[in-house]
Structures are given as structure tokens and as C-alpha cells.
Amino acid sequence: MKIDRIILHVIKMNLKKPFSTHLGTVQEREGIIVEVIDENGLRGFGEGVAFTTPWYTEETVGTSLHILKEVLIPLLHRTSISHPKEVFPMFSVVRRNNMAKAALECALWDLYAKQLDQPLWKVIGGKRETIAAGAVAGAPSVLETIRQVHGFVKDGYERIKVKISPEMDYELIKGIRKEFPQLRLMADANSAYTLSDIEQLKKLDDFGLEMIEQPLGIDxxxxxxLLQKEMKTDICLDESITSLHDAKSAIALGSCRFINIKLGRVGGYVPAVSIHDLSEREGVRVWCGGMIEFGVSRAHNIALSTLDGFDFPGDISASSRYWEEDIIEPAISVVNGRISMPQGPGIGVELNRRRLQQVSLFTQEYSK
Known part of the structure; x- marks a missing residue:
């Protein structure tokens, strides 16, 4: 793979509606779009999914941009690679910074699939022609969250995730269950609880939740x-799983029955697929989580979700869920609760250059 140049775009867009968790409310989203261009002019796209400030992870748009510009891109330019699977081991000389690594690694996978003139989901071994879509409800009040759930059910989403906290959990889930007794429902706590809240969490066993995601500390x-031993409801780990080693530890300890795999959190396709393969062997279920992404990351999530084992609907909603206009074309669409796989090469989308220019804060090109 002969890389001619790399282009970074820092972009910012307002969400259609604010997205709330106990950690805070997101009203606008910054991110990094990566273009990797080969000697023939083919372009692969990746997305850095860190947030502007370190409220969710220690990485930010600023730190990811620094690592990409000053470390990862120069490292890639100094090294010859024949396959994108060589990139993650090469990046191991850099500790953590997984979101910066994933942004570049995913772009190289997209480019590689385009060089083969094959859809990326087929290149990585995906099997599904369609995947089930899930949506996330996050609002400051019980009534507003229930209204969001009504909208998602009307749009055909097959699974709804709701944000909970010690201040808003039992009554929220009870209210949703009253309206939707058969809904595939899960709760995401984003580390809002401690072991002292075990009895409060155990009350949620009454509602037949698919899982509770990351109830305790982020690491x-x-x-x-200990909590899983006390609860009937399956626990899913998200933020705690940043590597294959983390997944091995969690499975060995019986810490969870689900793992949420996010490409950005673990560093790209190579570690994500490794965690998927381990989980499948050990009988732990997996699904693909989201980060309020733009369309490039969403398209990569769709490709990942075609692998066997991703049988639970992920956080993969339509582009129109968050954005008045996404930066990709065609936009991601959900029809009757499902997303069809693109048949074109790579991730199956192109950048909407007009929209990209409108929302760009910074653009810079890096040549070899």
C-alpha cells in the first residue's frame, strides 16, 4: 500500500436535539475526518471519535489531532506496509491514544478494500446483507425520554437503549415498560453507580432488560x-474494555455476559475483531456501540456489525438521527428497523464535499 498523502479535517456540527446523560449534555459535536490517498488517487476515510473535552475518555479532538500529526502520520510515512492489519502492531510503540490510532487504521482498511474493488464488510469476513438498527434515548426527564422512545419505535428500531443514573432509573424503566411491554430494552449507566448501589440496581431485574451497560467505574x-453474581440481568462492559487483554480479564472473572465493541475505543479493526473472536469462543455476546458519530464512523460500524456474532442490534441509527445533513453521501438510512449493506467498494460512502467545507474548522495535508 503506497500512501501518497493524508488529509485531516477537524469538523463541528450542531446536533438536531441535545443528547443528555448524567455526565452532561451534548449539543454540538467536533470530530476528525481522515483521508488516506494512494498513488492512484484512491481515498480511504476514517473518523476520530474523541470529544472536544475529556468528559467521556481522556482523549480529545485536540490530543488526537496532535498524535495524528506529530506521531502516527510520520510513523506511517516512514514505514512500508502491504496490508492494513500491519498498522495496529506498528502503532504499539505509542501507548493508548486508541481513537487517534483507529481513525487512521480504519481509513487504511477503507482504502485497501477500494484497492481490491470490494466492499469492506466482505473483506473483513462479514456475512450479513442487512443488520438490525438500535437507537439511544437520552433526555433530562422521564417524560422526554419516553417521548424519544415512542419516536424510535415508530421508526422501526429493533432495540432501544436508555441512559440511567441513580437519580433516574427505576421509574424511567417502569414507565417505558408500561408503554412497551415487549420492547427489546437495555439501560446504559455510563459508570454512574458504585457497589453500594447493588440493591438499587437489583430492582431493575424486574423489567426484563436485555442488559445493563457499564454500571460501575469506567476502568x-x-x-x-461481584455485581454480576448478584444480578439476574446481564451486565455489558463498554468503557472498561480498551484492549484484548481487558476482554480476557473480564471474561475470566465473569464480569459480564456482553461486550460493547467500539472501533475507536479499542484502536481499530484488528483489536476489535480479536475481541469479537475471543468473545465468540468464550460464549460472551458482542454488539457494536456508538459515539454520536458522523457518517464515516457510522459506515465503519456497519461494516464491523456484519461479522458473525454481532447478532444484537448496535448503536447504529440513521444519519438523520443526529444531523440535519451528514457529511457523507449517500446518508445512512434505516428501513423497517434494518440497514442494508453497501455493495460498492470500501465503506460504500463518499464525502459530501460541499457539506464538509461548510463544517470544517481545520484542514491540512501531509505528504510523504
Whole structure:
């Protein structure tokens, strides 16, 4: 793979509606779009999914941009690669910074699939022609969250995730269950609880939830194993799983029965697929999480979700869920709760150059 140049775009767009969790409310989203261009002019696209400030992870748009510009891009330019699977081991000389690594690694996978003139989902071994779509409800009040759920059910989403906290959990889930007794429903706590809240969490066993995602500390594995022993509801780990080693530890301790795999959080396709393969062997279920992304990352999530084992609907909604106009064309669409796989090469979308220019804060090109 002969890389001619790389272009970075920092973009910012307002969400159609604010998105709330106990950690805060997101009203606008910054991100990094990566273009990797080969000697023949083919372009692969990736997306850096860190947020503007470190409220969710220690990485930010600013730190990712620095690592990409000053470390990862120069490293890639100094090294010859024949396949994108070589990139993650090469980046191992850089500790953490997984979202910056994933942005570049995913762009190279997209480029590689385009060089083969094959859809990326087929290149990585995907099997599904369609995937089930899930949506996330996050609002400051019970009534507003229930209204969001009504809208998602009307749009055909097959699974709804709701944000919970110690201040808003039992009554929220009870209200949703009253309206939708058969809905595939899960709760995401974003580390809002501690082990002292075990009895409060156990009350949620009454509602037949598919799972509770990351109830305890963002970097905890051990205490989740204690909680899972006390609860009937399956626990899913998200923020705690940043590597294959984390997944091995969690499975060995019995800390979860689900793992949420996010390409950005773990560093790209190579570690994501490794975690998927391990989980499948060990009988732990997996699904693909989201980060309020733009369309490039969403398209990569769709490709990942075609692998066997991703049988639970992920956080993969339509482009119109968050944006008045996305930066890709065609936009991601959901029809009767499902997303059809693109048949074109790579991730199956192109950048909408007009829209990209409108929302860009920074653009810079890096030649070899």
C-alpha cells in the first residue's frame, strides 16, 4: 500500500436535539475526518471519535489531532506496509491514544478494500446483507425520554437503549415498560453507580432488560464481577474494555455476559475483531456501540456489525438521527428497523464535499 498523502479535517456540527446523560449534555459535536490517498488517487476515510473535552475518555479532538500529526502520520510515512492489519502492531510503540490510532487504521482498511474493488464488510469476513438498527434515548426527564422512545419505535428500531443514573432509573424503566411491554430494552449507566448501589440496581431485574451497560467505574473489571453474581440481568462492559487483554480479564472473572465493541475505543479493526473472536469462543455476546458519530464512523460500524456474532442490534441509527445533513453521501438510512449493506467498494460512502467545507474548522495535508 503506497500512501501518497493524508488529509485531516477537524469538523463541528450542531446536533438536531441535545443528547443528555448524567455526565452532561451534548449539543454540538467536533470530530476528525481522515483521508488516506494512494498513488492512484484512491481515498480511504476514517473518523476520530474523541470529544472536544475529556468528559467521556481522556482523549480529545485536540490530543488526537496532535498524535495524528506529530506521531502516527510520520510513523506511517516512514514505514512500508502491504496490508492494513500491519498498522495496529506498528502503532504499539505509542501507548493508548486508541481513537487517534483507529481513525487512521480504519481509513487504511477503507482504502485497501477500494484497492481490491470490494466492499469492506466482505473483506473483513462479514456475512450479513442487512443488520438490525438500535437507537439511544437520552433526555433530562422521564417524560422526554419516553417521548424519544415512542419516536424510535415508530421508526422501526429493533432495540432501544436508555441512559440511567441513580437519580433516574427505576421509574424511567417502569414507565417505558408500561408503554412497551415487549420492547427489546437495555439501560446504559455510563459508570454512574458504585457497589453500594447493588440493591438499587437489583430492582431493575424486574423489567426484563436485555442488559445493563457499564454500571460501575469506567476502568473497573473486578467489581463488575461481584455485581454480576448478584444480578439476574446481564451486565455489558463498554468503557472498561480498551484492549484484548481487558476482554480476557473480564471474561475470566465473569464480569459480564456482553461486550460493547467500539472501533475507536479499542484502536481499530484488528483489536476489535480479536475481541469479537475471543468473545465468540468464550460464549460472551458482542454488539457494536456508538459515539454520536458522523457518517464515516457510522459506515465503519456497519461494516464491523456484519461479522458473525454481532447478532444484537448496535448503536447504529440513521444519519438523520443526529444531523440535519451528514457529511457523507449517500446518508445512512434505516428501513423497517434494518440497514442494508453497501455493495460498492470500501465503506460504500463518499464525502459530501460541499457539506464538509461548510463544517470544517481545520484542514491540512501531509505528504510523504
Amino acid at each position: 473497573d473489571i473486578y467489581e463488575h464481577s
